[in-house]
Amino acid sequence: MWDFILLVLRAAIPAGTPLLFGTLGEVTAERSGVLNLGVEGMMIVGAVTAFGVTQSTGNIWLGVAAAALVGGILALVHAFASITLRVNQVVSGLALTMLGLGLSGLVGKRYIGMPPRTRFAPLAVPGLSDLPIIGPLFFRYDPLVYLAIALVPVLWFILYKTRWGITLRSVGESPATADALGVNVFRVRYLAVFFGGLMAGVGGAYLSVVYTTAWIEGMTAGAGWIVIALTIFAMWDPVRALLGAYLFGGVRVLQYRLQPLGISPNLLNMLPFIFTILVLLVSAGEAMRKRIGAPEALMQPYMREER
Amino acid sequence: MSDQTGSDVAVAMHGIVKRFPGVLANDHVSFEARFGEVHALLGENGAGKTTLMNILYGIYRPDEGEIYIKGRRVTIRSPRDAIRLGIGMVHQQYRLVSTHTVVENVILGLPGNFFFPDRAARRKLEEFSEKYGLHVDPEARIWQLSSGEQQRVEIIKALYRGAEILILDEPTSMLTPGEIDELLGVIRRMAAEGHTVIFITHKLDEVFDISDRVTVLRQGKVVATLETARTDKPSLARLMVGREVLFRLEKRPASVGQTVLRVEGLHALNDRGLPAVRNVSFAIAAGEILGIAGVAGNGQRELVEALVGLRPSTQGRVFIKEQEVTHQPPRTLIERGVCYIPGERLIGLVPSLSVAENLILRNYCQAPFTQGAFLNYGAINEYADHLVAQYSVATPSLKTPVKLLSGGNIQRVILARETCRAPTLLVAAHPTSGLDVGATEYIRQLLLAQRDQGTAVLLVSEDLEEVLQLSDRIAVMFEGQIMGILPADQADLETIGLMMAGAKKMSVPEVV
Ligand SMILES: Nc1ncnc2c1ncn2[C@@H]1O[C@H](COP(=O)(O)OP(=O)(O)OP(=O)(O)O)[C@@H](O)[C@H]1O
Ligand SMILES: [Mg+2]
Numbered sequence: 001m002w003d004f005i006l007l008v009l010r011a012a013i014p015a016g017t018p019l020l021f022g023t024l025g026e027v028t029a030e031r032s033g034v035l036n037l038g039v040e041g042m043m044i045v046g047a048v049t050a051f052g053v054t055q056s057t058g059n060i061w062l063g064v065a066a067a068a069l070v071g072g073i074l075a076l077v078h079a080f081a082s083i084t085l086r087v088n089q090v091v092s093g094l095a096l097t098m099l100g101l102g103l104s105g106l107v108g109k110r111y112i113g114m115p116p117r118t119r120f121a122p123l124a125v126p127g128l129s130d131l132p133i134i135g136p137l138f139f140r141y142d143p144l145v146y147l148a149i150a151l152v153p154v155l156w157f158i159l160y161k162t163r164w165g166i167t168l169r170s171v172g173e174s175p176a177t178a179d180a181l182g183v184n185v186f187r188v189r190y191l192a193v194f195f196g197g198l199m200a201g202v203g204g205a206y207l208s209v210v211y212t213t214a215w216i217e218g219m220t221a222g223a224g225w226i227v228i229a230l231t232i233f234a235m236w237d238p239v240r241a242l243l244g245a246y247l248f249g250g251v252r253v254l255q256y257r258l259q260p261l262g263i264s265p266n267l268l269n270m271l272p273f274i275f276t277i278l279v280l281l282v283s284a285g286e287a288m289r290k291r292i293g294a295p296e297a298l299m300q301p302y303m304r305e306e307r
Numbered sequence: 308m309s310d311q312t313g314s315d316v317a318v319a320m321h322g323i324v325k326r327f328p329g330v331l332a333n334d335h336v337s338f339e340a341r342f343g344e345v346h347a348l349l350g351e352n353g354a355g356k357t358t359l360m361n362i363l364y365g366i367y368r369p370d371e372g373e374i375y376i377k378g379r380r381v382t383i384r385s386p387r388d389a390i391r392l393g394i395g396m397v398h399q400q401y402r403l404v405s406t407h408t409v410v411e412n413v414i415l416g417l418p419g420n421f422f423f424p425d426r427a428a429r430r431k432l433e434e435f436s437e438k439y440g441l442h443v444d445p446e447a448r449i450w451q452l453s454s455g456e457q458q459r460v461e462i463i464k465a466l467y468r469g470a471e472i473l474i475l476d477e478p479t480s481m482l483t484p485g486e487i488d489e490l491l492g493v494i495r496r497m498a499a500e501g502h503t504v505i506f507i508t509h510k511l512d513e514v515f516d517i518s519d520r521v522t523v524l525r526q527g528k529v530v531a532t533l534e535t536a537r538t539d540k541p542s543l544a545r546l547m548v549g550r551e552v553l554f555r556l557e558k559r560p561a562s563v564g565q566t567v568l569r570v571e572g573l574h575a576l577n578d579r580g581l582p583a584v585r586n587v588s589f590a591i592a593a594g595e596i597l598g599i600a601g602v603a604g605n606g607q608r609e610l611v612e613a614l615v616g617l618r619p620s621t622q623g624r625v626f627i628k629e630q631e632v633t634h635q636p637p638r639t640l641i642e643r644g645v646c647y648i649p650g651e652r653l654i655g656l657v658p659s660l661s662v663a664e665n666l667i668l669r670n671y672c673q674a675p676f677t678q679g680a681f682l683n684y685g686a687i688n689e690y691a692d693h694l695v696a697q698y699s700v701a702t703p704s705l706k707t708p709v710k711l712l713s714g715g716n717i718q719r720v721i722l723a724r725e726t727c728r729a730p731t732l733l734v735a736a737h738p739t740s741g742l743d744v745g746a747t748e749y750i751r752q753l754l755l756a757q758r759d760q761g762t763a764v765l766l767v768s769e770d771l772e773e774v775l776q777l778s779d780r781i782a783v784m785f786e787g788q789i790m791g792i793l794p795a796d797q798a799d800l801e802t803i804g805l806m807m808a809g810a811k812k813m814s815v816p817e818v819v
Pocket of ligand 1: 351
């Protein structure tokens with residue numbers, strides 16, 4: 001039993017890492033007031049891009065960088081529609097997800113079933129990785145796991161302790177206030193959404209070149225939607241995003257581990273989504289929303305002359 | 308006339324035109340303010356005061372016209388340009404991030420330290436608080452502050468950016484009398500230092516209290532610019548409204564009927580879950596106005612909301628015409644003839660729905676407005692047309708979203724909807740706050756007319772003069788309790804003032 005728990009815990013961290021990347025990005029975008037439901041689409045395009053680029057260059061880092069860039073570019077499409085054209089953010093985000101799923105299927109045809117050219121060697125933290133129990137649990141992962149973890153305090157610090165953070169949060173809470181003080185609301189929102197895309201791209205890359213080391217059509221399997229729920233679950237906070245991502249990672253792992261015990265795989269497939277719905281239910285009440293502080297201007301396009 | 312930009316002129320605007328769909332908000336407006344002067348901008352609701360100043364601050368782009376700052380022709384494309392030119396503006400609806408702290412609000416958008424940008428700012432905040440008497444706790448979050456304190460933050464924001472020209476848009480509308488005095492003190496100190504203060508208002512008394520000169524706007528046009536010392540209240544009122552204004556209301560003696568509303572030992576909590584209404588009992592009869600006086604935040608809002616079914620009461624009972632309605636939803640109360648005019652205007656309306664749709668919100672589900680599952684727009688428009696004419700609502704069309712109307716006209720829409728069907732109980736919370744003299748006069752007359760028709764009226768207002776003028780009996784609230792109920796002819800300012808401050812309590816006489 002103990003072994004089983006350890007096994008799940010150890011697997012939860014890599015399983016949660018793509019979610020963590022995606023959530024950190026979505027937290028940033030939503031903090032600026034833009035909801036991007038295109039995460040699923042950006043992730044899957046990131047996944048196929050990373051796999052393709054890694055296969056042709058033999059360099060995983062190049063693959064990850066390319067995925068980030070492509071994710072960012074897709075996010076700019078959403079930014080243009082929702083910030084400049086002031087299209088409904090839900091519609092534009094959903095369109096982006098559809099676009100991403102279709103695009104990745106098309107581009108990814110020739111990568112199906114291809115064996116990976118290279119993979120990350122786990123990065124064992126010297127000294128610490130040999131500790132019993134704790135060693136394998138915390139100190140023997142691939143570099144991207146550590147990158148994701150490192151991003152958490154960095155983002156937290158930027159959000160709460162720097163000029164950028166104040167600007168970003170103000171734009172998401174009250175764009176009219178920020179505008180009246182000379183802040184360029186459009187630029188801040190574009191940058192935040194772009195960063196969200198970068199992160200979703202990296203999250204997708206993690207799935208194809210690190211976690212699975214293969215391209216499978218539709219391989220994100222709803223991870224992007226879990227990111228949306230996690231953002232709320234995390235109350236738009238990077239630190240809670242980390243906890244949430246690993247928790248959901250754990251749920252995903254359980255899904256595989258419990259299958260051999262005769263529990264219906266269909267039921268288990270539903271697990272993350274049932275959990276997501278529960279989280280949304282708990283956090284969607286008006287009172288709850290106020291307390292956990294969704295950005296006040298979330299989903300509201302801004303125009304200066306409008307009343 | 309473009310070259311009268313003398314050396315003492317800080318701001319000059321010439322021939323400013325601004326059109327909104329269906330409205331000419333500014334019609335060739337020319338305006339000048341000098342260094343070191345307090346210049347009042349006076350006008351009715353919808354006269355175009357805010358629009359003109361928003362143009363100066365770069366929020367609106369003018370369709371025509373020229374702006375000169377310190378004699379130099381400028382084009383102001385955004386608030387950023389305005390700030391650079393030394394202009395600061397405190398908006399009618401404060402522009403603050405309510406979940407952020409005071410310092411975070413003050414430094415937003417400024418260059419400076421990247422890390423911990425709030426540290427250096429804190430020192431400067433202390434400086435301002437000493438120099439101008441603008442005291443606020445830099446660590447407090449905006450939502451924790453009173454409107455007076457929030458306004459101080461707004462003024463500090465402008466001064467922090469080196470504003471020499473400060474625009475205050477109706478700065479007194481949300482303040483208590485004490486806070487108003489403080490604000491006027493701050494303004495005098497700033498003017499003495501050479502700042503130019505543009506003070507938007509529609510209250511005549513304030514014009515005389517603070518300004519050196521006054522520019523009067525009416526329907527988007529400048530009607531006069533005068534030295535304040537050389538004019539008087541009646542003539543300014545005439546300029547502003549375009550007709551004589553009554554400062555006294557005709558009030559007939561009340562003919563009181565049966566008890567309509569009876570409240571017994573009511574308790575309710577405020578938004579933070581603390582007791583706000585404590586053991587409140589009173590009654591109102593048909594044909595009388597009961598006024599509730601009190602300093603803002605002493606439970607008036609919670610009491611009103613509990614009475615109209617928008618806030619649960621925790622104890623006590625409410626009767627309308629001797630039928631218990633405690634814990635009934637608003638729909639039931641509406642059916643019993645309760646009407647409500649909320650203080651914050653846009654709460655009583657759906658801002659993005661049209662004027663016509665807002666007018667039928669109370670009875671949209673009744674014939675002739677509905678036919679089966681559908682709305683009958685023919686009947687709705689006919690009905691709305693009639694109300695718009697009867698209550699003289701100035702609107703470009705029936706289809707205009709109500710949020711685009713000016714404050715006074717928004718209030719008229721609510722009044723039209725709420726009073727057109729002879730209610731049994733009319734609850735009016737701050738019905739004239741933010742309204743100009745003309746609209747105020749109209750609304751007060753309307754309340755009296757309702758009373759004479761036999762409606763029981765509950766009037767809540769922070770404007771003591773209004774309460775004294777309209778009410779037949781006056782209740783004073785302090786810390787959630789009723790300190791006493793006086794007949795209007797026995798109420799004098801001093802007694803009520805003492806009761807409002809909690810210094811005097813009367814045994815509440817058994818109701819009616
Ligand atoms: N952004 C906008 N869109 C459409 N119409 C507007 C807008 N801003 C103002 N208006 C219209 O322009 C006119 C002038 O409005 P403005 O807000 O300048 O009046 P005001 O003098 O400040 O009145 P108040 O005392 O009510 O604040 C009004 O008829 C108003 O409905
Ligand atoms: Mg105004």
